[in-house]
Amino acid sequence: MDTTYIVNFYNNYDEDNRLVTRHGSVEFLTTMRYIEKFLKPNSKIIEIGAGTGRYSHALARQGYAVDSVELVEHNIEVFQKNTLPNETVTIRQGNAMDLSVFGDNQYDITLLLGPLYHLYSKEDKQQALREAIRVTKPGGVIFAAYVISDGCLLDEGFHRGNINVMEYIQDGLIERETFAAKSEPKDLFELVRKEDIDELMSVFPVTRLHYVATDGCTLLMREAVDAMDDEMFQLYLKYHFSTCEREDFLGVTSHVVDVFQKRSV
Secondary structure (H helix, E strand, O other): OOOHHHHHHHHOOOHHHOOOOHHHHHHHHHHHHHHHHHOOOOOEEEEEOOOOOHHHHHHHOOOOEEEEEEOOHHHHHHHHHOOOOOOOEEEEEOEOOEOOOOOOOOEEEEEEOOHHHOOOOHHHHHHHHHHHHHOEEEEEEEEEEEEEHHHHHHHHHHHOOOOOHHHHHHOOOEOOOOOOEOOOHHHOOOEEOHHHHHHHHOOOOEEEEEEEEOOOOOOOOHHHHHOOOHHHHHHHHHHHHHHOOOHHHOOOOOEEEEEEEEOOO
């Protein structure tokens, strides 16, 4: 897998602040809400594709031991700068498709919250998922995040015009009748639908626990969300949390997290 596009992108992108804005925090708060459902005292956590450590640091500051893996050196430097003295957290450079430095059945919680954004073949995505499942204990829980094509098409295409939908159709990057997206490494993000995720997961010995629209309509209406006062934003979050697993909402979101449990042998 050629990682040049990924490295160049994150060398020039403020990943550390992506989840800090009010609209960006919805994805973070939703994901953390689900992670916290499965945390137990002394849970051992690994984050694969940790970026600058937003989740790793949040969990380490709650007292959990976290091992983190990140591909991009620039992100690792920011991760290290953000590490507090009392955090039990490690960071090493590595690729989600090869976690051979980690043994089998080591972790209670495994986070795969970024790598699947940047893997473009079924084989590569399943290899990353296979590695994440391997290092997880039987009965442990894995969180795998994806970028969803329809939420991005509505927001970046029809709403903001950052994607020229007609040109994408002409170039074969959006299917003319179904509007399914086809991504390539130069596009930076792999866009999928739930049926693609279901097909990926069909070969693994896991049980799905939750399938969550982590930002729902938030990016589509980001200006309105950012303009909310604290009281209205808390009400919006309550609404979002109550609807983020409704089947009729799942295609509109820009991001999802698939939460599944490794079956005990």
